[in-house]
Amino acid sequence: MPQTFQPLYSLSGFLVGMLVGITGVGGGSLMTPILVLLFGVHPATAVGTDLLYAAITKSAGTAVHGMHGRVNWRIVGSLAAGSVPAALLMLWLMAGVDRKSVEVAHTITIALGWLLVITAFMLIFRTQVLSFARGAIGDRTPPKRTTIAIFTVILGLALGVLVTLTSVGAGALGVTILLILYPNLDVREIVGSDIVHAVPLTLIGGMGYWFIGEIDWLMLLTLLVGSIPGIVAGSLLAPKLHERTIRIVLALTLAVVAWKLLAG
Incomplete structure (x- = not known):
């Protein structure tokens, strides 16, 4: 863990923040593996610190979507009814094990690797997945x-x-399944609801990891110094860039990172 301000953390935060601003994909997909692979941070500390990092950075997105009325509170409530008890259960389990053990x-590294594989797949093939799911449903009577x-x-x-466990999952995976469950809703409303739900989930997770001693506060502050201006810069650049190309590059990057994690 760093004992002094580390500029490389801020640079990493800036780059990840830019990608979040451009693509909307959660920073956990990149931030946690960067901390583990490049900086040698223990997976449990990386996950805990990244959860609080996500809660803070997603709060700004919550405010924006809320002001524009792009939040379906019924979806947020249903998601939270499952995610909050599950998060508390996972924190209880994490508190009862030797988190420094091999x-x-x-376990955290393998779970993170496979979730990155799924996230990369969804980034490239979300349209095809949605088309397949809706084709399979066809003209059947819509569920109640x-x-x-x-x-x-x-x-x-599940989220x-x-x-x-990994700080990953609420972005590409969650949004894709919500689009299948709610095909008549605007995509922006789905994305907004997913972001709003992620704030209490990541906050509870981050506070839980703090309680069990797995937060590096200096690292968190250093990441935020870079990521907040990065998100602003990415949001300003997004309209000028070809988002599809950025998503493919990001997906390929996640696939390489996943391979490194799984190959261990």
Whole structure:
């Protein structure tokens, strides 16, 4: 853990922040593996610090989407009904194990690697996945609102486990499944709801890791020094760039990072 201000953390935060601003993909997809692979941070400390980092950076996105009315609070509530208990359960489990052990570090690293593979796949093939899912559903009778709400709670439960364990999962994966469950909603409303839900989830996870002693506060501050201006810069650049190309480059980067994590 760093004992002094490390400019490379701020530079990493700036680059990740720019990608978040351009693509909307959660910073955890890159920030946690960067901390683990490039800086040698222990996986548990990287996840905990990144969860608080995500809670802070996503709060700004929550304010923007809320002001523009792009939040479906029914979806947010259903997701939280599953994710919050799951996050608390995962934190209880993490508190009861030796987080510095090789086994725990290996579990977090492998889970992180496979989630990055899924995220990369969704970044490139989301349109095809949605088309396949909607084609499979076809002209069947739409499920009842109660059934959709139950599936949304189950999705929240899965995200609560994955995000608390790895800090990844609420972005590309969560949005894709929500688009399948709610095909008639505007994509911006889905994205806005997902971001709003991610704030309490990552905040609970981050506070839980703080409670069990897995937060590096100086590293968190150093990351934020770079990431906040990075997100602003990325948001300003986004309209001038070909987002599809950026997403493909990001997906390929995630695939390489995933390979490094899984090859261990």
